[in-house]
Amino acid sequence: MNYKIIIILLLLSFGTKVYGQHIFKAQIRGSKNAPLPGALVTDISNEKKVSTDEKGNFSLTSDSAAINIRIGYVGYKVKTLRLFSFDPKQVVINLEPLDNQLADITIISDGYQSLPKERSTGSFVQLDQSIINRRISANILSRIEDVTSGLVVNRNPAAGGNISIRGQSTLFSNRAPLIILDNFPYEGDLNAINPNDIESITVLKDAAAASIWGARAGNGVIVLNSKKGKSSEAKVGIFTSLTIGAKPDIYYLPRMSSSDYIDIEASLFNSGFYKDAETSLSNIAISPVVELLISKRDGKISQQDADRMIDQYRAIDVREDQRKYMQRTSVDQQYSLNISGGSGNSLHFISGGFDKNLNSDVGNSSNRITLNANQVNYFFKRKLELNTAISFLQAETNNNNQGLIAYSYARLVDGSEGYPNVTRGLRESFKNEMVKKGFLDWQYNPLADIDQNKNSLVNTEFRINTSLKYNIFPFLSASILYQFAKSSQDQSNLQRENSYYLRNLINQFTSINADGSLTRRVPIGGILDESIGNSISHNLRGQLAFDKSIGSDHNVSAIAGAEVRQMVTNSSQTRAYGYSEEYVRSSTVDYLTRFPLSFNTAQFENIPFSDGMNQLTDRFLSYYVNASYSYKQRYIFSASTRLDQSNLFGVDANKKGVPLYSAGLAWNIAREPFYNIGFLPLLKLRTTYGYSGNVFRSLSAYTTASYSNGTISSIKLPFAQIESPPNPSLRWEKIRMVNIAVDFATKGNRISGSIEYYSRKASDLLGTTPVATSTGISSFRGNTADTKGYGIDLTLNTQNIKGIVGWSTNLLFSVAMDKVTAYPAGNLNSAYISGGLLPVVGKPIGAISSYAWGGLDPSTGDPIGFLNGVPSKDYTKIISSSTLADLVYNGPARPPVYGSIRNNIDFGPWSFSANISYRFGYYFHRPSISYGTTKGLGGHSDYTLRWKNPGDESITSVPSVPLVANTARDEFYKYANVLTEHGDNIRLQDINFSYQLPADKTGKVFRRLQVSVYLNNLGIIWQESKSGIDPDFQSALLPKSIALGIRGDF
C-alpha cells in the first residue's frame, strides 16, 4: 500500500515540475461500479505508467490536451481510450471483466436484490457481456445455450419443453423456466427480446437461489437485466451484423423415389385400391399417374403413350423444384445503437435496435424494432433513488409460404408455360367440367400461391418500469416497484381472391341453378382472418431491505416484501369474407344455413365460421422474506420463505396458497486462520435445502365446462362441453432440492470452477393417467405422481497459456438423472412405447422402450416379435398384451450427460473461440417405412431396402410389403428395437474469430472497434448412431450459417 502512495506522490511531484502541462484525472471502476485500486494506467504515447489509489483514482499529466491511455487490471479486459484534459467533470472509466475469472466478486441478481456471489449460498450462473456477445444471433435463447452450466436446450420436441435447467422435475405442468426481465416475470415471447439490450443473465438453479420466486420457480429461473447507464461519461455503442444461412437440406429426411412411388401406385391400381376414389360421390382427387392408368384401362389412351408419360414422371422429384423455387439462403441483419451518460445525479441509457431476417422459405421474413430508455435519478444526497425505464418492441413475422402439398413427381415450374397444375383436393376431370360451367379456375400451384397469401404476425410490447428507493438509514432502505406491461399479438392472414384456398372454398360453395346460372355462397374476394391478442399486466411490489454489519465479524442482510400481480389476456378472432384490399371492405355470408357442396351435392356444410373471443386472468399475491447472516465472512447462513396465492379456478381458498421455504449454509474455508493451502486461495463449501413449486392453470377441483355458441350445432343452440371432471383433492406441485457445492480457484485463477451435486424430489406432481373409458373420460389428471432426480454440474475454467498468446478453456459438464417414483398407470405397454410419453415407475421421465426384435421371417419378410418369450407374428397381441417386462428398455429420451468445451485463444488483437457441445446417454427411434393401407406410398426411402426375396433377411431388417394392410405390423416395426438408436453425439457448435483494432489504430473516433466472424451450426463431429440422423434435429437440420459482426464504442 505504502509504495503505491509513494509512486503516486512521485508521479504527482514529477508532473508538477513540468510547466504548462495538462492534467488528466479519472476514476477506474470494475464490476458493479466498484472502484478498482491498483489498476495500471499507461500513457500510450510515452509508456508512462501510474497506478490508481484506494478509491480507484489516478491522475496523469501530458503536454498534449488529449492522450490515449491503456488501463490494465487483473481479471479485467485491457481497455484503451482517449482522455481530454478539459473534461470538467469527474471521468469514470469502467473496465469490463474477463470471462469467468471473477468467481469471487461477481454480482448476482435474482430479480429482488443484487448481492455479491461471495455472500450467497445458492447455485447461480452468471453470464456477462463477453459471453452474451460471443454468439451472433437474433434471440437471447441461443446466447445462453451451451455456455450455462446445467442448462440444456432440447431440440427434440418429443423430449418436451424447450429449455430445461437441471433436467426435468414436472411431468405435465409448465416445464419452462421462469423468465424474469428487469425484476418482474416476463410472459412474452423470449425470441422477441433483443439480446443487444441485455447486460447480464443470471440463471438460478437450486432451491435457495430460486425459492425467492416461489411457486413458479420449480423449473429454475432465468433473470435478465437490461443495460443501464453506468457512468456519467457520454458513450455511444454500435453493433451491426450480417448472417447468411445455407439453404436447408431438403433431402435430409429420406423419402422414396418417384419411381418407387409410381410403382406402388400402379400396384395399388391393379389391386383395385382406387376403385373407391374413382367411384366416390365426393370426386376425390386422383393423382396424375393413376388417372393415366385409368385412361389406359378404359382404352382412352394407348398403352405406349401411357407408359411413356408415366416414365417421364419417374424422373421428377418435386423436392428439386421445391429447393430451387421455394427455398433460398437466409439473410439476417442486425443493427443496434446505444447512448449512455449522465450527470452527477442522474444516469441514462438509450438504445435502439433493428433486425431484419429473410427466411430460408421464400416469402417468409421477419423484422424487429426495439427501443429502450432508462434513467436513474438521485435526490436528497442520494437518499432517494428513482429509476424509470420505458421499452418498446415491435416484431413482425411474415409467413406467406404455406408450404407444399404435392405428390413426389409434381412439377412446380414448367419451362416457359409458367405454373403447372398440381393435383389437389378434387379430381381434375370434375374440376375442369365445373370450370366450363363457370366455376372459378380450380388449379393449384404452390409457387403461385406464395404471392396470394399475406400472413403476418405483429408482436408489440410496451413496458414501463418505475421504482423508488429510499435509504431510510444507511442500513435500511425501502422501495416500491411498479411495472406496467402491455403486449399485443396481431395476426393477420389475408388469403387473396386468387389463392387456391379461396378459389377452392368459393367453388365448393357454388351451386348450379336449374337455368345453368351459378349461385356463390362464399362471395368473390379475399378472406381476411385476424386474431388479436392483448395482454396487460400490472406488478406492484413493496420491499424493505436491511443490511448491517455489527462489529467487524457480523453481517446481517435481509429483504421482506409483498407483491401483487395481475395479467389479463384478451383475445379475439374474426374473419371477413369477400375482403377487398383496395377498398378495405368485406361482405356478409350466411353462416347458419347448411349448403350442399358442389363436389358432392349430398353433403351439406356451413360456411366456415371462425370468430371467437377469450379472456384469461392470472392473479398472484405473494409475500416473501429472505435473510442471510455471515460471521467473519467465513460462515454464511441464509434462509427464505415465500407464500404464493393465485386465483386457481375453483380450488378451496386454503389450497390456493403454497408456503415454500429454503435454507442454506456456506463456509469460506480459505478464510479460516488455519487454512494454509497457498495454491488454492479460494475454497468455499456451500449447501442448501429448500422447496419450490410449479404452476398449472387448466385444472380445477370442480367439474368445469365451457360454452360454445351453437354455430356448429345442427339445432343452432349454444351448448356446453365438459372441460375437466371434478377433482376435489387438487394441490400445487412441490419440489424439494438439496444442493452441495464447492467453489475453488488456484492462484492467479489458472484453474477455477465449481462442482455442484444436487438431488431433487418432486411430489404431488400432476400426472395424466389413462383411465378406463367406461368412466366417461379417457384420461385423468391429478396430483398422483412423484419423481426423483440427482445430478452434477461441473464448471472448470483453465488458463492453459498466459502471455502473448493466451489460451483458456471452459469446460461444462452436467449429469442430470431423473426417475419416476410414483405414477398410477395401467399395465398396457403400448402406451409407453409410442414416444415414451407415459411415465413408467423406476424409469426416467421420457424413456425409450421398444419391442424385442426377432428378425425377418425368411419366407415372407414379415417382422418377428416375441409373445411370452416365444417368436410371434401376432402383432396385435404383441402390442396389446405383452407387459412392460416384455419390452426392451433402451434408456432416457433426453441426454442425462451433457455439456460443452469452449477453447479461447488470444493473440494480441486477435481472438479465436470454438465451442464443442456434447450429449450422451440417450436414445431415439429412427424413422423407417410404414406401409399403412397404401403399401407405403410416399414413405421413407428404406422402402428400397425392403425384404423382397427369401435370403434378403440376412441383409436387411426392413420388412416386406404386407399382403394385407396391417397397421399393427407397422406399429410393431416402428417401435421395434432394430430401429432404436443411440443419441450420443459431439457437435462443433460454433466458431468465433474476432479482431479488436489496437488502440492506436482506432483513430480518433472509436474507443474500441471489434470485428467478428461467426460460424454456427457446424454440425456433428462424432455420433454413435450410424443412421446419419442428427438425434437433436430429427425432422430438419439447422442450416450452417456464417455471420460478420462489427462492434464499436465511441
Added chain:
Amino acid sequence: MKKQKLLSDRISIPITIALIISFTMSCGKSFLDKKPDSALVIPQSLDDFQALLDNYRYFVQNVSPSLNQTAADDLLISDAGLKALQAHERDSYIWSKDLQMFSVDWDYPYRQVFYCNIVLDGIETIDVSDQNRKMYNAVKGMALFLRAQAFFALSQTFCEPFIPSGNNESLGVPLPNTSDVTKRFDRGTVAEVYDQIVSDLTQAVELLPEKTVYLSRPSKIAANALLSRAYLSMGLYEEAGAAANDALNKYSTLIDYNALNMSSTRAFPLALSAGNAEMIYYSSLILNTFSSSAQTGVAPELYSQYEVSDLRKSAFFINKGIGILNYRGSYSGDAYLFCGLATDELYLIRAESFARKGNIAAAMQDLNTLLVKRYKTGTYVARTAPSAQEALAIILTERRKELIGRGIRWSDLRRLNREPQFSVTLKKTVDGKEISLPPNDLRYVFPIPLSELAYHDIPQNPR
C-alpha cells in the same frame, strides 16, 4: 423541527409499504376469486345442465355404435372397398376372431353416460319450485333417457342377448351411476343392464314433456318408443307392443313416399333443421368408412325383395353406374345414418306384438297402414296372412326392408336367432371365398376394447 421532518420522511415509506401489504391482504380473498378463464363455468344451473345435454358432439349428433351395422348383412362392400377399410371395420365385416375393437363404439356411449351423471348428480342440488319444475323435470328426464339410450346401445354390442325365459346372468357392461370418475364398476349381469335401462326409461316417461321443439330433445313419446325398442330386443313382445301403442296413441304420422322428390340427391330433408314427419327423436350412427364408401351397397338378396312399385327402391338406393346400389335413404337427410326413433318402427313393433299374440287382423292392419305409404299410389295390395305364424314372417321381412340402415338389424338377428324358424346363418363372399356366421355364434358379441381392459380389470368377451 427539521429532525422531525426527516423522521416523518423516514417512516412514511415503510408506512406506505405496510399499507400496501395490509391492503393486498384484506382484499386478497376476492382478488383471488376471479376466474382465470372467463369462458369456464362450473355447471350449476338448469340452463347449464340443459346446455350439457344439448352438446352437439355427444348428444345432438347423438352418435351410436355402428360396427354392428358393418357386421350385419343388409349392406355389403366390394372386395376393393373392403381393402380400403380400417382393420377394425374390415375385421367386423368379415367376423374375424382377431377383431380389435375400435374404442369409439365403446367410448361414446360412456361419454354420454358421464354427461348424464354430471347432470343427474348436479340437479340434486337445485331446489324445485313451481317456477322451475317444468324445466327441472325435462332436464332430469332427458338425462335419464340419454343414459338409458347409451346403456341400450352398449347392451346390443357388448352383451349377450336377453333371454325372456332365462336368468340372464351372463356378463353385462359397467353401469356407472355417478360423476365420480375415480369409481369403477364391474360388468354385472345382462339382467342388471336391462333393469337399469327399463328403470331409467320408466322414470323418463314420467318426467319428460309431451312435446319438444327440437328433435334432438326427447319427449314422452320418444321415451315410450325407446322403451318399446328395448322390450322388443328383450323378447318381451307384450310390453314392447304396449309401449309402442302408448307412443302411437300420441303420434302416428307417416310420410307418404309419393310426395318425396326422388330426383334430389337425398329423398329426405335435413331432419334437424327441416324436420321429418315420421321422426320422434333424432340419433345417428358413428360415421365410418364402411357406411360412407361408394363401394358399399344393399345386399342383392335384400334388394330383390322390394317390389317394382315399391317407392323405397328409389328413395333408399341410388345406382351410380358401377353396379352397386348405394344406400341414401337416411332419415337424417345427410351422410349420417339415422338410428333414432320414428313412427314406422313403432308400427312394425306393434304389428309384431299383435302377430305374436295371434291377433292377425290388428297385426296386418298396422303393417298395411305403413306399407301403403311406401308404394306408388294405387299399386299397393294389402297384405293378408292365413296364420299368425305367416303374419309374423311377413312382418319380419317387411321390418328388415323398412328399417335398413338404421342400426337395428344386428339386434334383430341376435333376437330372432333364438327362434329356429327365423334363425339364419349369415354369408358373405370375400375375395371369391364364402364366409359365414352361424346363429348365436360368440361373434354376435363384440370384444371390449383393450383400452378399457388395460385400466379396468373386467373380463373380456370370448370370441
